[in-house]
């Protein structure tokens with residue numbers, strides 16, 4: 343058992359044996375699989391076992407793993423040097439490409455992770471408005487920077503940590519928490535903090551508390567409340583960007599944010615994040631303006647090459663999103679039907695190629711209803727699926743990611759496993 347042996351070694355030198363808590367299998371009572379390689383929709387672990395992968399590196403692999411065009415771009419860029427700490431043409435091309443396809447994106451700054459992107463966008467919003475307070479939603483994850491680790495969903499939810507230790511109260515004093523899909527909770531915070539709210543930040547589709555779609559009118563309501571109160575609307579599109587559509591959730595739902603953040607897909611598997619939006623806000627960023635933000639490896643040539651290659655395919659493949667979303671729709675519909683026929687108390691939430699099975703019998707519309715799910719039942723489901731060669735996230739509170747590399751056969755095999763689980 344190579345994974346077991348590697349985990350034993352890892353635990354001695356890496357906290358919990360993993361470099362990100364969401365990779366631990368603790369909540370499902372197992373040891374994590376160590377992955378050796380991946381291709382298309384499949385990953386292979388250190389013991390040579392093959393799985394159909396629905397994690398996709400938590401989103402980036404929308405074309406499947408090791409896409410030949412992405413690999414080729416990376417090899418080519420690497421040969422020219424790994425990093426210069428100076429401006430390069432690829433960064434210009436990347437910025438132009440992103441601004442040409444994302445609604446309202448006039449300027450963008452590259453960083454190295456989604457965490458950094460959100461942290462910097464919040465700083466820009468505060469610098470621009472001259473206000474300190476921020477509204478976020480319970481169950482939305484925006485990376486692990488201090489100010490945003492408040493009821494943060496995802497890994498913290500799985501670990502049962504309400505808020506992180508080591509975050510001084512002062513760092514989160516200006517972070518106010520509203521309920522997802524509850525405009526009244528936002529209105530109340532605006533009323534109680536008049537002229538003090540810099541921004542509302544939201545995952546347009548909650549994708550770090552399982553998958554929770556925005557209710558009809560929710561995002562439009564946030565837009566209106568921000569406008570009425572002189573606050574900025576930030577869409578954290580680290581998951582939804584280039585996932586729901588080429589223009590992300592802004593295009594998918596037809597709602598314009600003032601700032602948006604990206605990560606995951608835009609790096610094609612390399613560590614990349616970005617934040618951008620209205621020109622008048624982005625012109626506050628150093629060296630143009632007084633909001634400081636920097637990065638030694640930002641816009642790294644190899645990372646840019648990978649991201650560019652992937653985004654170009656997404657842009658240039660006719661009907662890419664239409665096809666992926668339709669296939670996903672059918673798959674999630676079939677999965678929901680199988681669970682229902684099996685008499686399992688489950689709710690299947692999905693938007694485009696993001697989906698999640700909640701083991702509960704009431705609608706999941708926010709953090710509280712997500713938390714109500716039967717995590718013991720999830721554990722049994724997870725164990726059954728992984729034993730049958732289906733790799734899903736080891737947590738009730740994470741999304742399932744479909745890619746264009748998932749074949750009809752992959753999906754049929756997965757549905758068949760679900761059918762055997764319920765019977």
Ligand SMILES: *Cc1c(COP(=O)(O)O)cnc(C)c1O
Pocket residue numbers: 454455456457458460483484485486545550578579580581605606615
């Ligand atoms: C993953 C994620 C982040 C953090 O990105 P990292 O690259 O892991 O730092 C931020 N926001 C959302 C919505 C995410 O899903």
